[in-house]
Amino acid sequence: MHHDFIDRYSRLESPIHRMPVGMKAAVTLAVVFTVVLAPPSWILFYVAAAIFLMIIAVLSRIPAGFLIRRIAFFELFVLVIALLALAQPGGGARFGAIILKSTLSLLTVLLLANTTPFNRIIGFLGRLHVPSAMITILALMYRYIFVLIDEAGRIQRARESRTFVRQRTRRWIMLASVLGRLFVRSTERAERIYDAMCARGWRQ
Amino acid sequence: MPSVAIEAQDLHFRYDGTSQEVLRGISFRVNEGESVGIVGPNGAGKSTLLLHMNGILPTSPDKSQAVRVFGLAITGENLFTIRQTVGLLFQDPDDQLFCATVYEDVAFGPSQFGYSGEKLVSVVESALAMVDLKGYENRSPHHLSIGEKQRVCLAGILACQPKVLVLDEPTHGLDPRGKQHLKTILHSLPATKLIATHDLELVVEMCSRTLLIDGGSLITDGPTLELLSDESLMLSHGLEKPHILRHRHPH
Numbered sequence: 001m002h003h004d005f006i007d008r009y010s011r012l013e014s015p016i017h018r019m020p021v022g023m024k025a026a027v028t029l030a031v032v033f034t035v036v037l038a039p040p041s042w043i044l045f046y047v048a049a050a051i052f053l054m055i056i057a058v059l060s061r062i063p064a065g066f067l068i069r070r071i072a073f074f075e076l077f078v079l080v081i082a083l084l085a086l087a088q089p090g091g092g093a094r095f096g097a098i099i100l101k102s103t104l105s106l107l108t109v110l111l112l113a114n115t116t117p118f119n120r121i122i123g124f125l126g127r128l129h130v131p132s133a134m135i136t137i138l139a140l141m142y143r144y145i146f147v148l149i150d151e152a153g154r155i156q157r158a159r160e161s162r163t164f165v166r167q168r169t170r171r172w173i174m175l176a177s178v179l180g181r182l183f184v185r186s187t188e189r190a191e192r193i194y195d196a197m198c199a200r201g202w203r204q
Numbered sequence: 205m206p207s208v209a210i211e212a213q214d215l216h217f218r219y220d221g222t223s224q225e226v227l228r229g230i231s232f233r234v235n236e237g238e239s240v241g242i243v244g245p246n247g248a249g250k251s252t253l254l255l256h257m258n259g260i261l262p263t264s265p266d267k268s269q270a271v272r273v274f275g276l277a278i279t280g281e282n283l284f285t286i287r288q289t290v291g292l293l294f295q296d297p298d299d300q301l302f303c304a305t306v307y308e309d310v311a312f313g314p315s316q317f318g319y320s321g322e323k324l325v326s327v328v329e330s331a332l333a334m335v336d337l338k339g340y341e342n343r344s345p346h347h348l349s350i351g352e353k354q355r356v357c358l359a360g361i362l363a364c365q366p367k368v369l370v371l372d373e374p375t376h377g378l379d380p381r382g383k384q385h386l387k388t389i390l391h392s393l394p395a396t397k398l399i400a401t402h403d404l405e406l407v408v409e410m411c412s413r414t415l416l417i418d419g420g421s422l423i424t425d426g427p428t429l430e431l432l433s434d435e436s437l438m439l440s441h442g443l444e445k446p447h448i449l450r451h452r453h454p455h
Contacts, residue, residue: 117342119304139304146346147298192299195260199292200364201284201316 006142009062009114016060016115021124028112035104040097046104053107060115071106078102118142140193148186155181207274209368209396210234210257210290215270217252217261226252228420234398236274236367241407241428242400244417245442250372250400251295253417257370257398258290259283273368288317291361291395293371297353298345306332306348306356307341313364331363335389351382358389368396375403404432404446416441 011017016024031049038045057067078099085094112121122139126132155178210233217227226249234240242250255261256271259278269277273286294300303309310328311319319327332338335355345353354374361369374390375383383406390397390410399411407414407428414428418441424431432438435445 119308119344122304140302143302143304143345189299192294192296193302195255196292196294196300197302197312198260199258199287199294200313200360201287202312203284203316 006145007113007116007118008066009060010117012061012115014059014061014115016056016111019115021116021120022127024112024116025121025124028108031108032105035101035108040093040100046100049104053104053111056111057107060111062111062114067107067110070110071103074106075099075103078106144189144193147189148182151185152178152182206235206237208233208272209236209238209274210398211272212256213270213272215253215256217256220263226420227256230417230420230422232415232422232425234368234396236396237394238413239397239399239411241411241414242398242417243402243404243407243414243432243443244423248417249420250417254292254370254372254398254400257368258287258292260292284317288364289366290368290370291364291366293357293361293369293374295373295376297350297357300357300360301345301353304344305341306337306343306345309345309356310359310363313360317364327363327365331359334362334393335359336385349382350377351379351385354378354382354386355389358386362393366395368398369393371397371399371401373401373403374399375401375406404443405448408432408446408448416443418442
């Protein structure tokens, strides 16, 4: 199975894709921080930021539909937090601010992830002297998240193929056992990966 | 006299917290340049044996002197020399391809062993050329077929320029074309080979000598054709006489 959930369009050809990683990472951080810290009353600033991001999105040739769907997906998580804000006095404005800030930040990070292959971001972190243990963890996470998703899919399918009744409680029990299996398999795999690393000279 | 590449002498092993021995006094020798097959039923101890060949097991290597590689016992000091001498190919390519790109993965071994700069690039390039994967440098492992993954794994080992290749089920999960391709590549490599597999045809084609292991003990050590043709021996250890030997006429 092929997965590209994290960085489907990261290997397209465009002026944005060709830009140096460091510049893109710096701009991303700058935009996210200013968007998060700017007071909600700076309407013009938010409009400018939105226009800037849209120009980058168009230049990068990433399909708009993809960006919108991705933002909508992550927005679900934001919504849960934003809804809590509604319970406070003056919550309406706060709700709006949270949605606006998070949407712009999400778009910024999505643009970085889809214009830069992950291994180049990792390489950039290395040049910044981010601790190597941290980088190894990130790199292994990116490498194995897809293997894990495949494995979960296979376990789930095997279970479903032998499930003949629909029952809500049973589905929860099933989900729990899939997660359990997945945990055991991942631990075993981690041991084998570690052995494979040692076999090629890895020293802690 | 060719020199002895690998020597195991009365090798015993038991996993921590278990009472049963997985390896019960195995002894054998592999000469430099030889290709030796290891066959046996599931759970015979083949994979555990292979993990001893470059010091992954036992986990504290100083205690055991049972395995020697080119005369060198596997101890803490020469562990890394031995790991460079013996390349270990694991059964599941996904366990072995742990880097984000093919290039990084093949470069992992040699960079651990001190290669860098242009020398590293040329070692990686030539390893990829040996497995017919030139131009795959920037591909991600999760976008490759199983056959391609297996060949990248092999390149990752070849890049360390080992003298001995230890392969655990190298044809596992490969389609016939993938198998053929891998065999051609393996044939072209001059290194000493130790191959554990259920693919008995592979053993017939690649190895002149075979070790039969069952229940953690070495049952027989002999010429491949003689050993695999012995139908009653094969059946009594959960194996079978391979098809290519079945239809071979005596004349």
